[in-house]
Amino acid sequence: MSHPLVECIPNFSEGRRQDVIAAIADEVRRTSGARLLDVQADGSHNRCVITFVGSLTAVKAAALGAARRAVELINMTTHRGEHPRLGAVDVIPLVPISGVTMDECVTAARDLGRQLWESLRVPVYFYAEAATRPQRRWLPDIRAGEYEGLVQKMADPSWAPDVGAPTPHPTAGATVVGARRPLIAYNINLTTTDVEVAKTIARTVRERGGGLMHVQAMGVVSESGRAQVSMNLLDYAATSLARAVEVVRTEAARYAVEIEDSEVVGIIPLDAVADVARACLRLKNFRREQILEARLIE
């Protein structure tokens, strides 16, 4: 039996003061049932991203604890950084990994948003799958105007927060909370150095070009000088890694180009790897529990 597993990847507006970043991460470390996986800070963005996993209950508690510390320690009135941001606790996405539904994550995101308002007095917008209306689905739309434009934005009734008063927290601004599918960052390198081929394939493959649903793609030059189709798969259960590869392979063949190799950037859920094996081997009746290590997850 594998336990319900949720990933949480909050972004905080501090990327320089190591003591502040450590204090925020410590709140996750000391939360029973939450497991801290990664802390990444970017000085020029002046922003850090903390990755942790656990049950819904543990993840909510860890996120609230970390947010409390961030609100205490970060002052947005003097914050400068290259990355767009709305508040000290800029965004908190919840991601269902296994044994938990998207609906449950949406409910948890809404709970967490209410707690942020009730205990920290930070107004909250819900985004992605937790959005309360279509125009709040995309993070960049909510973030437009940034912290500095919040007073004016929140005075507009159409941008009243989903939870809390329509005025920003004086030093912590506002926070965006939501639920989304795990994202897989995946690059396919081609047997050509002609980046135009990669760009053309990317335009055909991606959702925005009428291609595969839940796929973002662009053509770039790889580190080794190859043309590369760089993709984000936003819902691997609907549009799998294996399907994306097949479509890129077919499109590349039009230009007498092949797939040289590919790479997963960062983290990938076990179920996505198992799906590749299922597709590649035409496996039938293959269950996650047949993977030895899947039975050992705490």
Next chain:
Amino acid sequence: MSHPLVECIPNFSEGRRQDVIAAIADEVRRTSGARLLDVQADGSHNRCVITFVGSLTAVKAAALGAARRAVELINMTTHRGEHPRLGAVDVIPLVPISGVTMDECVTAARDLGRQLWESLRVPVYFYAEAATRPQRRWLPDIRAGEYEGLVQKMADPSWAPDVGAPTPHPTAGATVVGARRPLIAYNINLTTTDVEVAKTIARTVRERGGGLMHVQAMGVVSESGRAQVSMNLLDYAATSLARAVEVVRTEAARYAVEIEDSEVVGIIPLDAVADVARACLRLKNFRREQILEARLIE
């Protein structure tokens, strides 16, 4: 970081008395650091197989505890069953899963064998990778003659045990301890009902037929009536699942037959699944630690 993980799959000569089977399994359950995964009993074989994992230290302790109970509770002088067996604790294989080498498992198997003799007075043979000479590599060779033939077999100097006196334990016989790679049981179903095609492919593919190293294969009829190549992959790191499939596909094409689907029977290590993804997607630089769940294993 994932912890060193060893699998242990001891076979005991009791498949009918549930209280005895439970008492043996309880020894594993109560060993700190060992995790009981499965208990399977077969009444007609009069034999049970207990699967557990843990660190080398935990696995050795759990195996010794379970063996002590089995020696107490099983009397081979009255044991009857269809499966060949040499003793109450018939065989104890140690299998490296991750973060541990085969050499370490061989050393652990030798330690465990000495403990079985010193604390339980059961003489021990080492087999598979832990064998002390080539003729003791294969379990069926060691088991030939079974419990009933042990007094005579052990009197033959070439069959003196590796540890202990050359006479069987009066009620527990002898035990075989060793280390081997994880075995993957894998069946490929063909788009034909002609079992002769599967048999011919199996003969070509398997090591014994001059085919792939570390592959056992036979042609059978599947439950749904298809011709099936039924395989054991004895060392997936050397001969991968993906390679076995490619060779079967190529051979099948000679008879205008294709692969319909395939199935993994029982348990498969995570690394073997990751290897399929690597081969199928031509993944470069893909690390086990990129799989989210691999970082959560206790």
